[in-house]
Amino acid sequence: MSKFSRRDFIKAGAAVGATSFAAGFTPFAIGGATKKVVVVGGGVGGATAAKYIKMADSSIDVTIIEANKDYHTCFFSNEVLSGERELDSLKVGYSGLKKHGINIVHAWVSNIDPKGQVVKTSDGQSFPYDRCVVSPGVDFKWDTVEGFDATIAEAKPHAWLAGEQTITLKKQLHSMKQGGTFIIAPPPNPFRCPPGPGERITQVANYFKVHNPTAKIIAFDPKKGFSKGPWFQNAWERFHGFDSANPTADGMISYHALDGVVAFDAGSNTVTTASGNKVKGDVVNIIPAQKAGTVATASGLTNDKGWCPIDALTFESTMHKNIHIVGDSSVSSPMPKSGYAANSQAKVCAFAVVALLNGDKPGHPTYVNTCYSFISKHEAISVAMVYDYKDGKIVKVDGSGGLTSKEVDAKHLKMRAREAEYAHSWWSNIVDDSWG
């Protein structure tokens, strides 16, 4: 195997986007004191950044501080709701990252002191850093739906962070009375996983079709639509008697655009929408408006909208030096808030951090996103896009993206069956690439 110099590495990093970077090059170490990188959050963004920094320069001391011992991927957690998967199949541990020589600390980070360059945990530990990478995912704006808060969400779960709440929601859906009503309230933009609500409606409808065929799903969306909307609606028409020309009609699924839930009475399970509709559900799933993870706010990294502005070349915060933010918390539009985007951003960030710690200039980055959604067990659709860095911004590369065809003839259904296989291998690949 040929040797890989630091300069080659940084050049490769600039072009690698989110493709797997083959390990096997010789790590380089620079003289002088050991450099310390502390990564806050061991989800997709944090795990990937830590791993790629360590692979690039094994002399850097890399520590991840993550609240939980195990991580459950949100990706494919909607399949848990339909019974296609068990939550356990989405569980990821940290032994793979330890093998790379990364220190793993399980603790809650209360805040980062940007002046002192120290990460502080709620149990009193302090972790000094030369550079800090922050990827805490999303938190919720609890004041946007009157009567709905974090405590109520334990019993009436949003299930937008895969884990206990996913199981609770699944149990509620699976024990809902025959002919009962499931109300889902997608969040306003921007939010984690733009196709997620459509995917959730599809998965729940697939479950109801077999186990509760007279059940109803009513979606009250504050937006005028959602990612892959026409594709999902086409599937609802094919399988669930939905009428896209009249989406609010009374079928198994009715979809109310521009009429989000503004209030919830947990006692009677009744939602009130912006237009004044009052509807009682048997199961209610309110997915609240979102913002960057709390540690970002506590550390002064967020703007007035609650998200973290960054320099897209390095993902360094524009508010505090030496702190980089990747993943859902960052302002990385036009990239969506997705796991694949977080993985891609983390690689760009890792290469930049290594370059900066070694006195080099970060290379020119590219970024990528792909997102699969299951329509049924054997049918999936996807969206993909490549992004470039231009004039200080992330921009879409014209003609680079793609969406699954809307056609559903025999030829295209075969392609969708292949997409279902690709989706499964995508999950294995991103998990291995981030935590393996």
Ligand SMILES: Cc1cc2nc3c(=O)[nH]c(=O)nc-3n(C[C@H](O)[C@H](O)[C@H](O)COP(=O)(O)OP(=O)(O)OC[C@H]3O[C@@H](n4cnc5c(N)ncnc54)[C@H](O)[C@@H]3O)c2cc1C
């Ligand atoms: C239903 C659903 C389906 C999805 N499907 C897809 C999909 O098919 N494809 C796709 O690409 N994406 C999908 N996503 C989106 C994807 O899960 C997120 O975009 C991705 O997880 C973002 O990565 P992140 O690193 O920003 O946050 P996360 O992966 O959430 O990681 C954040 C980590 O930080 C930890 N943390 C937070 N705060 C602290 C703190 N103060 N101290 C210590 N630790 C902390 C958390 O415990 C967590 O482990 C889906 C999301 C949902 C909800």
